[in-house]
Amino acid sequence: MSKKALEIRDKTIFDGFIVKYILKLIFKIWFKLTGWQAIKADHEGAGITIAAPHTSNWDVIYAMGAAILLDIKIYFSIKESWCRIPLIGRLMMWMGAIPITRKAGAQGQIDKIRRFVDKHKNRRVFFLFTPEGTRGKVNKWKTGFYHLAQGCDLPIFLAKVDFRNKESGVFHTFHLTGDKDGDIRSIQESYKKVRGKYPDLQYPEYTGPVPELSDLEAKVLKAVYSAKGVATQLEIAAKLKAQKLSIAMLDFLVDKGVLEKKPADSDQIHYQLTFAGRGCLLHLFPALDENSLV
Secondary structure, eight states, X not given: OXXXXXXXXXXXXXXXXXXXXXXXXHHHHHHHHHTOEEOOOOOOSEEEEEEOOOOSTXXXXXXXXXXXXXXXXXXXXXXXXXXXXXXXXXXXXXXXXXXXXXXXXXXXXXXXXXXXXXXXXXXXXXXXEOTTOSSSOOSSOOOHHHHHHXXXXXXXXXXXXXXXXXXXXXXXXXXXXXXXXXXXXXXXXXXXXXXXXXXXXXXXXXXXXXXXXXXXXXHHHHHHHHTTTEEEHHHHXXXXXXXXXXXXXXXXXXXXXXXXXXXXXXXXXXXXXXXXXXXXXXHHOSSOOTTOOO
C-alpha cells in the first residue's frame, strides 16, 4: 500500500510566538551590530521566490533573518523521503519544507503549491528556490522556478543577499511576460549587480553595482520599457510629459550600456533597452507596469 503524499505544513517556525519573537529580537540586534538591513518592500500575497547568488551558507541565515524581521513565511522544496525520517522529518516540515517526490513530477509540485495558496489567500508566503542549485561554481541556472510560477499563476519575487550593500530581502516583483528566454535573461542581468560572499563562485558573474542614474534617467528607462522596449526621442518625451528631452542624455544612457540605438527605416532614431538596462530597472523599481509610469 502506497503512503499518502505529504502536504505542506500550515504552521511552521514562522508562526510560533515564542520562537519567532526570540529570533526576531536576535536578528534585530545582529543586523544592527553588523550593519545589515532587511529590504522593506510591499510584496503582498504569495510568490515563487528565487534567491541568488548562492555562494555560502551565510546566505540562508541572512535570508531567514530578513524574513523573520519582515513577518514573511518561507517555504523551500526538499525530497519527501527526508520529511519521512523520524524527528528529522518533523523538524524539516516545521522549518517550512515542501515535500517533493519525483513520482509526482513538476505538475505534482505545482498542484501542491496551488492547493496551499488557495487555502491561505493573500498571505505573505514565499516559496524559495536557489536557481544555481548549489554553493559551488555553475555555468547555468535551473529554471524550474519559472515553470512553477507559470503553472501556479504567481509572480516571481527576486530576493538577494548582497554582501556589498549588506542588504537582504526581495527587491522586485517580476510578472512573467510569456517570453521565457527574455524573462530569464533580464532576471539574470539583475543578479549580475548583486555581490555574493564569494563573487568568484556566483553565476551569472558579478559585474559591479547598479550604475548611478538620476531620477530622470531612471524614468527614461522606465518610459522605454512601457513603450514595449523600443521608442523614439519624441515618444519617450511624451511618456515623460517633458517638453524637451536631450539627445545628450539618451547618448549618456547608451554609453552606460542600458540603452542602445536601434536601426530604423525612418529618419528618427529608435532607442531600446539592453538586457543590462532591463536588469537595472528591476533594481530601480519594486515592480514594473508597461502601461503606467506611476
